[in-house]
Amino acid sequence: MEVEKNIPTLTAKDFESDQEIRWCPGCGDAAILKQMQNLLPSLGIPKEKIVFVSGIGCSSRFPYYMNTYGMHTIHGRATAIATGLKLTRPDLNVWIITGDGDALSIGGNHFIHLLRRDLNVNILLFNNQIYGLTKGQFSPTSTQHQVTKSSPFGTDDKPFNPMTLALGAGASFVARSIDREAKHLQEILKAGQAHTGASFVEIYQNCHIFNDGAFSMYTDRASRKNAALFLEHGKPLLFGEENQFGIKLDGHQPKIVDVKHEESLNDLWIHDESDGIKANILSLFFETETFPRPFGIIFQKSSKRDIDQSQPYKEISVEQYNHLLGGKENWTVL
Amino acid sequence: MKTITKVNKDDVIIKFAGDSGDGMQLVGNQFTSNTALRGHDLATFPDFPAEIRAPLGTVAGVSGFQLHFGSSEIETPGDLCDVLVAMNAAAYKSNIKNVKPGGTIIADISGFDKKNMRLAGYQETDVLLVNSASTNFTFFQVDITKLTVESLKEVALDAKDKDRAKNMFVLGLLFWLYDRSFESTLAFIEERFSKNDMVKNANSLVLKAGYHFGETTELFTNQYELKKAVQSPGKYRGISGNEAIALGLMVASSKASLPMFYATYPITPASDILHFLAKQTKTFNVQTFQAEDEIAAICSAIGASFGGSLSACGTSGPGMALKAEALGLAVTMELPLVVCNIQRAGPSTGMPTKTEQSDLFQSLYGRNGEAPLPVIAASSPSDCFFAAFEAVRIALAFMTPVILLSDLYLANGSEPWKYPEYNALPEIKTRLLKESKEKFEPYNRNEALVRNWAIPGTEGMEHRIGGLEKKDGTGDVCYDGDNHHHMVKLRAEKVANIAETIPLQELSLGELNADVLIVGWGSTNGSIRTAVKELLLEKKSVAHIQIRYLFPFPKNLKGILEKYKTVLVPEINNGQLVKLIREKYLIDAIPYNKIQGQPLNVAELKNEILKYC
Ligand code: SF4
Numbered sequence A: 001m002e003v004e005k006n007i008p009t010l011t012a013k014d015f016e017s018d019q020e021i022r023w024c025p026g027c028g029d030a031a032i033l034k035q036m037q038n039l040l041p042s043l044g045i046p047k048e049k050i051v052f053v054s055g056i057g058c059s060s061r062f063p064y065y066m067n068t069y070g071m072h073t074i075h076g077r078a079t080a081i082a083t084g085l086k087l088t089r090p091d092l093n094v095w096i097i098t099g100d101g102d103a104l105s106i107g108g109n110h111f112i113h114l115l116r117r118d119l120n121v122n123i124l125l126f127n128n129q130i131y132g133l134t135k136g137q138f139s140p141t142s143t144q145h146q147v148t149k150s151s152p153f154g155t156d157d158k159p160f161n162p163m164t165l166a167l168g169a170g171a172s173f174v175a176r177s178i179d180r181e182a183k184h185l186q187e188i189l190k191a192g193q194a195h196t197g198a199s200f201v202e203i204y205q206n207c208h209i210f211n212d213g214a215f216s217m218y219t220d221r222a223s224r225k226n227a228a229l230f231l232e233h234g235k236p237l238l239f240g241e242e243n244q245f246g247i248k249l250d251g252h253q254p255k256i257v258d259v260k261h262e263e264s265l266n267d268l269w270i271h272d273e274s275d276g277i278k279a280n281i282l283s284l285f286f287e288t289e290t291f292p293r294p295f296g297i298i299f300q301k302s303s304k305r306d307i308d309q310s311q312p313y314k315e316i317s318v319e320q321y322n323h324l325l326g327g328k329e330n331w332t333v334l
Numbered sequence B: 001m002k003t004i005t006k007v008n009k010d011d012v013i014i015k016f017a018g019d020s021g022d023g024m025q026l027v028g029n030q031f032t033s034n035t036a037l038r039g040h041d042l043a044t045f046p047d048f049p050a051e052i053r054a055p056l057g058t059v060a061g062v063s064g065f066q067l068h069f070g071s072s073e074i075e076t077p078g079d080l081c082d083v084l085v086a087m088n089a090a091a092y093k094s095n096i097k098n099v100k101p102g103g104t105i106i107a108d109i110s111g112f113d114k115k116n117m118r119l120a121g122y123q124e125t126d127v128l129l130v131n132s133a134s135t136n137f138t139f140f141q142v143d144i145t146k147l148t149v150e151s152l153k154e155v156a157l158d159a160k161d162k163d164r165a166k167n168m169f170v171l172g173l174l175f176w177l178y179d180r181s182f183e184s185t186l187a188f189i190e191e192r193f194s195k196n197d198m199v200k201n202a203n204s205l206v207l208k209a210g211y212h213f214g215e216t217t218e219l220f221t222n223q224y225e226l227k228k229a230v231q232s233p234g235k236y237r238g239i240s241g242n243e244a245i246a247l248g249l250m251v252a253s254s255k256a257s258l259p260m261f262y263a264t265y266p267i268t269p270a271s272d273i274l275h276f277l278a279k280q281t282k283t284f285n286v287q288t289f290q291a292e293d294e295i296a297a298i299c300s301a302i303g304a305s306f307g308g309s310l311s312a313c314g315t316s317g318p319g320m321a322l323k324a325e326a327l328g329l330a331v332t333m334e335l336p337l338v339v340c341n342i343q344r345a346g347p348s349t350g351m352p353t354k355t356e357q358s359d360l361f362q363s364l365y366g367r368n369g370e371a372p373l374p375v376i377a378a379s380s381p382s383d384c385f386f387a388a389f390e391a392v393r394i395a396l397a398f399m400t401p402v403i404l405l406s407d408l409y410l411a412n413g414s415e416p417w418k419y420p421e422y423n424a425l426p427e428i429k430t431r432l433l434k435e436s437k438e439k440f441e442p443y444n445r446n447e448a449l450v451r452n453w454a455i456p457g458t459e460g461m462e463h464r465i466g467g468l469e470k471k472d473g474t475g476d477v478c479y480d481g482d483n484h485h486h487m488v489k490l491r492a493e494k495v496a497n498i499a500e501t502i503p504l505q506e507l508s509l510g511e512l513n514a515d516v517l518i519v520g521w522g523s524t525n526g527s528i529r530t531a532v533k534e535l536l537l538e539k540k541s542v543a544h545i546q547i548r549y550l551f552p553f554p555k556n557l558k559g560i561l562e563k564y565k566t567v568l569v570p571e572i573n574n575g576q577l578v579k580l581i582r583e584k585y586l587i588d589a590i591p592y593n594k595i596q597g598q599p600l601n602v603a604e605l606k607n608e609i610l611k612y613c
Helices: A028-043 A059-065 A078-088 A100-106 A108-117 A162-168 A182-194 A221-227 A276-287 A318-326 B024-037 B089-098 B114-119 B144-151 B159-164 B166-177 B183-192 B197-216 B241-255 B271-280 B294-306 B317-333 B360-365 B383-398 B408-412 B481-501 B522-537 B557-561 B577-585 B602-610
Strands: A050-054 A069-072 A093-099 A122-127 A173-178 A199-204 A228-230 A245-250 A253-258 A293-300 A330-333 B005-009 B011-019 B041-047 B062-070 B081-086 B099-108 B138-142 B222-226 B234-240 B260-264 B286-290 B310-315 B337-343 B375-377 B401-407 B414-418 B464-466 B516-521 B542-547 B549-551 B566-571 B590-593
Touching (some): A028 A059, A028 A122, A050 A059, A050 A078, A059 A069, A069 B294, A078 B260, A078 B286, A078 B294, A100 A108, A100 A122, A100 A162, A108 A162, A108 B294, A122 A182, A162 A199, A162 A276, A162 A293, A182 A293, A221 A228, A318 B241, B011 B089, B011 B099, B011 B222, B024 B041, B024 B062, B024 B166, B024 B183, B041 B408, B062 B089, B081 B089, B089 B099, B099 B166, B144 B159, B144 B166, B144 B197, B159 B166, B159 B197, B166 B197, B166 B222, B234 B241, B241 B260, B241 B310, B241 B337, B241 B401, B260 B271, B260 B294, B271 B286, B271 B310, B286 B294, B294 B310, B294 B317, B294 B337, B310 B317, B310 B383, B317 B337, B317 B401, B337 B383, B337 B408, B360 B375, B360 B401, B360 B549, B360 B577, B375 B383, B383 B401, B383 B408, B383 B481, B401 B408, B401 B522, B516 B522, B516 B557, B522 B542, B522 B566, B522 B602, B557 B577, B566 B602
Parallel strands (some): A122 A199, A173 A199, A228 A293, B005 B222, B011 B081, B081 B099, B260 B286, B310 B337, B337 B401, B516 B542, B516 B566
Antiparallel strands (some): A173 A293, A330 B234, B011 B062, B041 B062, B234 B414
16 A cells, blocks of 8 residues: 555554443453554554444444544444445555454355455454354354353354465465464554455454453463464474474475474474465364464465556546437437 | 238237247347337337246247337337237247237247147147137238248358348348338348358348348238327437436436446346446446345445445345345445345245336335335336436435335336436535534534535544444434434434425326326336326326335325325235325225236226226
């Protein structure tokens, strides 16, 4: 996006609206909001050119708290509404705020089609693996056997893997972050915004009311180094307390290796954001108990869509309209 | 030389019917434009089979095109036809019941061989095409297929391609019968087949062969002549309802100086609007979007509307059902939007290729909560233009979604249209707000209770709107009971205020002191007018109004209705407008309902009206 000249320097404060925040105190949503408000001033985009569009759910209250243009719409449809907005107003900076129920359940169809179309928007999926606003039913990302209000004996349903789903839908930017990692989150948001095409960021977000601790293994000191894998482009895949574990590819099979004793760093899998096949393998770590959960940019490639060919309002003559009205064949009655 | 008798006619109804592959739509369209250029008034209606490729020769595969033309005003494609062109036994079977007693049937006897008889479901022993007192029809049996092939014996086309040119033979023959020149069709062939000389020549040869056959055969001794219709001077063209909607939306958005966004999902019978608009996107300020589903179509339109476009959707009943929730969102966000419902027979998938006007209640009431929005209906193919133009005007003037009702009969039907010059059409005002001295509040309103429209990119007017109940003025989320009561009343009053800006209801025919008033809406206009005109000639005391503005009603409607002893409401549904009238005005309106997927039959309607006068 072209940075416009002569815009007054904005601060995080400028992006705060006058609305009182209604999330439960301590909700992960508030942490994400904060990072967004911190990020936006650095982008150099005038406030009036920014639009937040959300659906329904706890996270979807987000636009009310941003002092930009915004729409809080209906369940599952933020992606579809943002599609019409971006198609007609490519000059705008459009952010879609959605949740696991909103994007992957009721709005699943629009979500995959937006990624397929690869419009130049940012999609932030706040994943808390639960329905919060409706008070605690299992969501399409709840873990199998999870006990919730609507699954007192545990749900039989397998969760969606949002990363593979997005890659399968043809997404050109796929990343994951987490509410508690402020710096990481801001970097990912920034990279998503810099990407031309649809950027999809899944953000693990703690709902401490209905699903507390769903992601604590990625935030607790004791477990995070072993459970989470922070990806960096061009760097080997390392994790563990002292980065003592690495991942290497044996054919197409990933393998965990002990870097300290067995393997040299040179043999490890070097992360390449542009490699779609490896991105798919990375996304599948989700399905295993053994591999750490990847965070960061899993995949990024340049969009194939003719992006942002903003169609300026054409000057059309009266003759052109008269010609249109007259159709192919017309005649005069005297 | 044979002697030819010239026979004068006031009007003629011709039905061209054949297998889907026989090219009957093309014949119908060519004969129609020739008829229009000749100065007759006309109306047409095609009927296509529901299946794209129904088995050859079967009744399910019959494609038809009906043309009604004459020397005075023609309101409908007509009930029963004077002439049936039947290219095969199946076409004969599905149309013979719609031929007038004493009517003429021109049959291609190649299409009535044993195989075709069997495919059409006849017994081999059935005898169809026989002139006798009992059949009461005049049959002309012509071996069209054979004559076509013969006329092409010098041409090196394969047998199948030669066969396919037989529609041109029919067209040529009819041109002779109605004493027309075939130059316009020659020009059409020249353009259509410009890439293939052989096919081009073949079609021209066959067209001329058909004409010359008429001239020389002893079979036909009459030629039919009609006077020109008295039409008001001006420029005319032919137009179908769907094309008229597309044009109306485009021109209206330009008159409002807004880019247009048309979002839709393929559905019969609305898709032609998309096809037309998609072609204009390079030249005009129109963007089309084929969405992943009906919900995405309307939602993307709402997004575009928030961004400052004139947004429109086209769909049919089942699609409307899916759009209901989003329509409610547009109502509460108070954004302009036009949703065109090209109605077809329901419920559910119903009869997708048959007409009906049964979505009136759905338009008025088919949303959760109190979600009033204006509903208007088009009454003829060309009227779709003005109805669409008006829908845009209302949407923009009142910041509201508008439902525009058309139906399959209008969508596919066509008529000559004295089209307006662009400059003769009014400008359309919007509520766009570019700057403001006071602090901007999204739900501040004018005296008609309409809010302003500040679009992203406008500095200092950043605001958030949504589906939650909002405080009047600021638009802040608000769950207060008194505010909700106020907002529900206010949204209703805003829509009611539209009545102040729409024309008063006019009498279409008859007098204010007649005994019976016929009240119609939408596509029944032509049938009702024809019936009432005939009754007026018979000195019956009857009058007619056709209501365009179904919600809110014109202010003077009550006064008109109260003047009549009998109010009869014919509809192609199970009684919807009649209930609205009874409920709103406590008038004992009488329903008359036909729900057969067809336009109202004029003769039947006349008989019904005669019961009351
Ligand atoms: S219910 Fe959960 S997700 Fe919703 S606001 Fe409260 S903590 Fe946040």
